[in-house]
Amino acid sequence: MQKLVSVWFVLLLLIVSACAPAATPQPEPTVETSLPTPVPTMPPAAEPTAVLTEPQPTQTGESEPPGGEQAETKVFKIVPGESRVTYEVGETFINQNNRFSVAVGVTTEVRGEIYANLSNPPESSIGVIEVDISQFKSDSSRRDGVIRNQWLESARYPIARFEPLRVEGLPQTYTEATPYAFRVVGNLTVKDVTREVAFDITAQLQGETLTGKATTTILMSDFGVGPISILGVLNTEDEVKLTFDFVARP
Secondary structure, eight states: OHHHHHHHHHHHHHHHHHHHHHHSSSHHHHHHHHSSSSSTTSGGGGHHHHHHTTTHHHHHHTTHHHHHHHTTEEEEEEOBTTBEEEEEEEEEEGGGTSEEEEEEEEEOOEEOEEEEESSSGGGOEEOOEEEEGGGOBOSOHHHHHHIIIIISOTTTSOEEEEEEEEEEOOOSSOOTTOOEEEEEEEEEEETTEEEEEEEEEEEEEETTEEEEEEEEEEEGGGGTOOOOEETTTEEEEEEEEEEEEEEEEO
């Protein structure tokens, strides 16, 4: 009987010992593997946003130099009344034994702008120049009327327009009150005809006043104007000298 009880007691201990270790090891590995994974993924996400904001200050700083260069250019406006455009053309009076003279007409109605870069003269430029040629006056009102209404037709096309294309021969440096010679090439429009013309210019700046003289020679026939012929009275030459004396201030 005692042997039977001891046998049952041993079996009971084996069953208890077999069941006890199986319950304890299962929860331990699941807890250890789930905790470390979410922790290292959070810090790297914050680093790229700080790097993206760094280039912005350099972009705003690069926009400042163009404004500084533009400040070097000074705008001079041609002053009507103090400036004038003159034409000179030879004419022969048939009714006066072929007497030769030079007809001169003047207008002070001229407008335009000159852009002078005093620190870098080759960067200077000239804007469009407009002249009211309907206001040309000479020593003969009869001549003026014929030119205005018939030959030049300035009553219909009152504005002659010169649009510069390029400036050649500007000096590398500027000295006040020193005359400089250069050349301006551009399109001259008279009536409804446009031709390329070159003006030789001498100009100087003294204080706040820019003065100068521009000259060129054109053919009236290039613009469909002449030469002018009044039967039994006079004939003009085809060549015309144009002179532009200008005064400009800021």
